[in-house]
Amino acid sequence: MITLTINDKEVSVEDGTLILEAAKQAGFHIPTFCYQPILSRLASCRICLVEIEGQRKLQPSCVTPVMPGMKVQTESQDVKEARIGVLEFFLSNHALDCPVCDKGGECELQNMVYKYGPKKGEFTEKKERFHEKDYILSPVIVKNSNRCVQCLRCVRVCDEAVGRTMLGPMGRGAHQEETSFLKSYMDCDQCGNCIEVCPVGCFMRLPYRYRARPWDLKSASTICPYCATGCRMDIQERGGEYIRAISKFGKGVNSELMCARGRFGFDFLNNEDRLTKPLRKKDDGTFEEITWAEALETIKTNFKLSSPERIGAIISARNTNEEFYLLQKLMRTVLKSNNIDSSPRWSSDAVSAYVTACGINEGGTSIADSIDVDTVLITGSHISDENPVTDYLLRRAFDTRRIGVIIASPRAMKLDSSAQMTLRNIPASDGTLLKAVVAELYTAKPEAFKGVTGLTKIKTLDSATLSKDCGVALDDIKATTGKLLKSDQISILAGTEYLRFPESLEGLVFLRDALRALKKDLKILPLLDRCNQRGAWDMGIHPAFTPGYEALEKEGLGCDRMVQAADDRQLDMLYVICENIAGLYPDAKYAVSALSKLKFLVVQDVFMSETAKLAHIVLPGAAFAEKDGSFTNQEGRAQKIDSLLPPPGEAKTALEVIAAIGRELDYGFGPSTADEVLAEIREATSMYREVEIDTARNDSALVKGKPAALRIADFLGKKRFDDVEAENKPSLPVPVVKVKPLSFKLVTGNHLFYSGTIARRSHTLRNLVSGPMVEVSVADAERLGLSDGDTVRVKGKYHEAILTLKSKKGSRDGIAFIPENFTEVGLNRFLKRGEGIQEVTIRKI
Amino acid sequence: MLTEETKTHIEGLLNKYKTRRSAVMPALMHAQKQNAGNLTEEDMREVADYIGLNPVVTNEIVGFYTMYNPLKDIGTYHIQVCANLSCSLRQAEFIIEYLEKKLDIKSGETTKNKRYTLTRVECLGSCGTAPMMQINDDYFEDLTVSKVDEILSNLD
Structure with missing residues (x-):
């Protein structure tokens, strides 16, 4: 601890704290422009200058660490003048x-000039x-x-957090302009973090430009409805139209960072195709509008x-815990x-096995x-596209603390640049790859496994043999093992x-x-791709377990x-909420043929999905910004969401x-409001009993479990993987090993801009x-x-499609990736139940 | 397009530095030389690609340092006259004026026959022999009007 005085107040702070942070702890505000806690220090704007006794010149507080006995003035005459x-x-x-500036009303420069001055400028030169x-x-x-203050926040966030380096400072001094390569159109992640960090109106959202003034907007704090990173954001509306989503510094796991889906993908809420009335299928296959009373009567x-x-019943992982x-x-x-499940994709x-593992x-x-560990091993995920903000957080951890990152994935990804091993x-x-690593671990330290x-x-x-089966060189596996052995904390x-x-x-x-x-300190974090997937499992949306x-x-029966x-x-009736089985199974x-055989299919959704088209009754549903409740993200953090507009x-x-x-x-069925349901959840399961539903950022929001809560024997024990074949053989793909020349193995996952039924709207x-x-x-x-950009015909055993080709440096050969959620393509049309990975050929047309 | 020769140079540079990024400045210089003093958009992209950087990095560098002439039309002889303090005190302004009149162009321009480009630059580190100018890779020092005439007439 170091003791110093700031504005004559004695303060004790950790060693290495910056004056700026020490002042904040002591309750003094120092204005900043270029300072951004998650980014590297720059000290270029000089707005945070403070006076330190004994030093001739004023010092930038955003880079100067505290020293014992330092006497700092943050509001002296010199500081104010500077x-x-x-x-x-x-x-x-x-x-x-x-x-005419979009930023007017929430501009840091505007606010600061309003607060500190100057009241009148003395420059007469041309701007x-x-x-x-x-x-x-x-x-x-x-x-x-023309509005730039050259704080370089945009350049740094793009380079250091997002990892794209699309922006740079061009030119010198007053002529310096932060922009893309020769001001060209950017083919980047489109995450808009440059917009969010910009203190002035230099970077702006194109869809929002000239649409509103910040003081006219109504906003609600909610959670991004896409992946399970669980980024907190404020969604804003004007005149009944959702107009903007913003992230705020210090709020949520993401702080100011968000990806393209989160920042720009909310506009599906405004889509003109939203369902607004209950519908019933007539005998000729078309739908007619009915009242809620009629719909409920038919369902009953x-x-x-x-x-x-x-x-x-099948409910999508995009609904709230209460639902x-x-x-x-x-x-x-x-x-x-007990026939209840949450995803047709697996x-x-x-799920049982994954939950326990x-x-x-x-x-x-x-x-x-x-x-915050020595080594992170990422496996089974294309993290840069599936959980972009988790990728940003990892990149910062790598840049600042040099943690070891090992990525195992057939496809190359952006985070590879921060990885020690790919x-x-x-x-x-x-x-198979992990088993090979385990075999090497055993060879290296057999004594540790005794007893x-x-x-x-x-x-x-x-x-x-294992290394041959997974296609990774034995030397790479040995190197991975070596890194794991050297690390004490691993996740x-x-x-x-x-x-x-x-x-x-x-x-x-x-x-x-x-x-x-x-004896390694091991943490396992699941990476999930639906915002409330973990909540669905926690709440017992599964045929084999109840809440907790x-x-x-x-x-x-599962899905x-x-x-x-x-x-x-053998099934007469299916109640589907927001899940698109026909589009994702x-x-x-x-x-489609199975669902058509149902006697009664009722679908509640926000859009007329492929599944809804097969339904007898379609009910109009509400999306995330229209609901109160909570989402549990992949960490197990229960986070509150607030509604902004009615559906x-x-x-x-x-x-x-x-x-x-x-x-x-059942006349006595209840409760019926989100708060009451949450109270009942707390009673029903100890996991949520003491959880504080998170509204900003705190760790008491993490759900707590009992290690023995799940009778592991029932899942892994009974069906330990050796006898999987005997009973309940997973019907989902089994690897095909042989690859014919010029044929590709078809793999899938999420696209950076495209992850499901709502993204495509x-x-x-x-x-x-x-x-x-x-x-x-x-x-x-x-x-x-x-x-790149060629139109190709992708032909599989059961389906073919015309697609645009994209090539990726560093990916494994012999793999074709098609995102799983394009309506036009319908990746699932390429697949056949029980046949596993399909092979496709690609030809130019 | 980077020529094979330039690529060999860049390859040599990549071996010379610990990190690949360090090679970017001399690599850009080689690319510029290959095009007789001009740096095209394509070259900037290719150098970045070759080293494994985003093109924006090359853009930043050529925007910052005056020795790069991106997207300009530089003549066969690039005359750069220092106009900083020492040279100015020793009549550099007069030399520039003389060159402008003689070549019939303003500083920053290229003659119609694409033979000369005249640029006014910041200090070239030769203050002891001011005034001075640089033509392509060579320094010419202690300039006088007659010396400038002589130098220009001696250019091939």
């Missing part, structure tokens, strides 16, 4: 077109003009350099006609059915802790590939147990088996509808992607004689 001088310099070239009109840098970013009649085991809880309560207590067995039932792990394994062989139970199988693993970030290919989980479990046997992962005696049961005419034809037309939230259906069936996000694409490695593109 501040005014600095502001006058900024204004000497600033455009001062505040009346530097970079250009006459604003110019467009990308479909979402527009620029006016049909529910009563079916026996419990012939009823099922999940109430739905499973309706299903389990009123309808007496089997419920895969990652310790999701054991409580939350914060991202901050997970990256392992390019064959798709779906993540588990540890449950690890007998790893002794039989042979790293040489594993395990993505959704483990859910798509659950056989891989065996490798993950082996590695987890082996590292624990080696209490295992059920008798397991119900996959419900589809199968529908196909066998890995065999489109099968899913359009007659649309209702799923919570209202579930409660109404419940009351139709966002006009802004649609503008960012040129169209459905297929991605191959650069070497493969050359081999085929193709280049």
Whole structure:
């Protein structure tokens, strides 16, 4: 601790604290421009100058660390004069077109000049003009350099956090302009972080330009509805239209950072295709509008006609915890059915195994802790596209603390530049790769495994064969092992590939147990791609467990088996909330034919999805900004979301509808408001009992679990991976090993701008992607004689599509990636139930 | 397009420095030389690509240092006259004026026959022999009007 005086007040702070931060702790405000806590220090703007006794010149407080006995003045006459001088310099070239500037009203320069002065400028020279009109840098970013104060926040955030380096300072001194390469159109992540950090109106949102004044906006604090990083943002509206989403410094896990989907993808809320009235399918296949009363009556009649085991419910992982809880309560207590699940993309067995392998039932792990370690191993996830903000946080951790990052993925990604090792394994062989690592760990330190139970199988693993099977050189595996052995604190970030290919989980479990046997401090963080996937599992949206992962005696049907049961005419009724089974189930034809056989399908959704088209009753639903409740992100952090506007037309939230259906069936069914449901959740499960629902940023929001809450024997033990084949063989893809020349293995996942049914309804996000694409490695593109942007025909066994080719440097050869959510392509049409990874050929047309 | 020769030079530079990024300045210089003093957009992209940087980095560098002439039309002989303090005290302004009149161009311009480009530059580190100018890679010092005439007539 260091003691110093700031403005005659004695302050004790940690060693190495900056004067700026020390002053903040002591309650004194020092203005800043270029200072940005998450970025490197620059000290170029000089607005934060302070007086230090004994030093002849004023010092920038944003880079000067405290010293014992230092006497600092932050409001002396000299400091005030200097501040005014600095502001006058900024204004000497600033455009001062505040009346037409988007930033007017929330501009840091405006606020500061208003507060400190100068009241009158003394410069008579002509102002530097970079250009006459604003110019467009990308479909979402527009620029006016005449307002720039040269703080370089945009340049630093792009380089240091996002890792794209699309912006740079061009020219010198007053002529310096922060812009892209020769002011060209930027082909970047379009995350708009440059806009968010800009203190003035230099970088602006193109979709928002000239649309509103900040003081006219109404806003609500909510959580981004895309991936499970769980970024906190404020959504804002004007005149009933959602107009902007902003992130704020110091709020949420993301602080000021967000990705393109979060910052610009909210406009699906305004989409003109939103469902507004309940619909009933007529005999001729078209829909007619009906009233809610009629809809509820029909649903009630049909529910009563079916026996419990012939009823099922599927809810998408984009709903709130309260809705999940109430739905499973309706299903389990009123309808007496355990047929409930949350995603058609993977089997419920895969979920059980993943939950136990990652310790999701054991409580939350914060991202901050997970990256404050020696080595991070990322596996089974294309993190840069699937969880962009987690990628930014990792990049900063690497840059500032030099943590070791090891990435295992068939496809190259942006984060590779921060990784010490990148392992390019064959798709779906993540588990094999980890087993090879475990085998090497055992070879290196066999004595550590003595007396540890449950690890007998790893002794039989042979790293040489395994390395051949996963396509990674043995030397790379040995190097990885070496790094893991040298690290004391390790975290594993395990993505959704483990859910798509659950056989891989065996490798993950082996590695987890082996590292624990080696006495490593190990953390496992699941990387999920739907905002409330973890909440869905926590709330018991699963056929095998209830809220808090209490295992059920008798397991119900998961999504996959419900589809199968529908196909066998063993299921009569399906209640679907916001989930698009026909569009995402890995065999489109099968899913559509199975759903068509249902006696009664009711779908509540915000849009007319492929699944809704098959329904007998379609109910209009509400989206994230129209709901109150909570989301639990991938860390297990329960975060509050507030509603801003009511849903359009007659649309209702799923919570209202579930409660109404419940009351139709059982007069006493309740509760019906989000707060009441949350209170009941707290009573029902100890995981949420003491959790503080997070509104800004605190770690007591992490859910707590009991290690033994889930009877592991019921999932992993009974169906330990060896006997998976015997019963309940996961119907999802099994790896195909042989690759024919010029044929590609088809892999999938999320696109950076495109991750699901709601993203494709966002006009802004649609503008960012040129169209459905297929991605191959650069070497493969050359081999085929193709280049970026070529139109190609991708042909599989069951389907073919015309796509735009994109090549990626550093990806593994022999892999074709198609994002899973393009409506036009329907990746699931390429897949066949039970056949595993499909191969495709690519030809130029 | 970077020529094979330039690429060989860049390859040599990459071996010389610990980090690849360090090679960017001399690499740009080689690219500029290959085009007789001009730096094209394509070259800036290619140098960045070759070293493994984003093109914006080359843009930043050529924007900051005056020795690079990006997207300009530089003549066969690039005459750069220092106009900083020492040279100015020793009549550099007069030399520039004389050159402007003689070549019939303003400083910053190129003659119609693309033979000469005249640029007024900041200190070239030869204050002891002011006034001075640089023509392509060579320094010419202690300038007088007659000496300038002689130098120009001796250019090939």
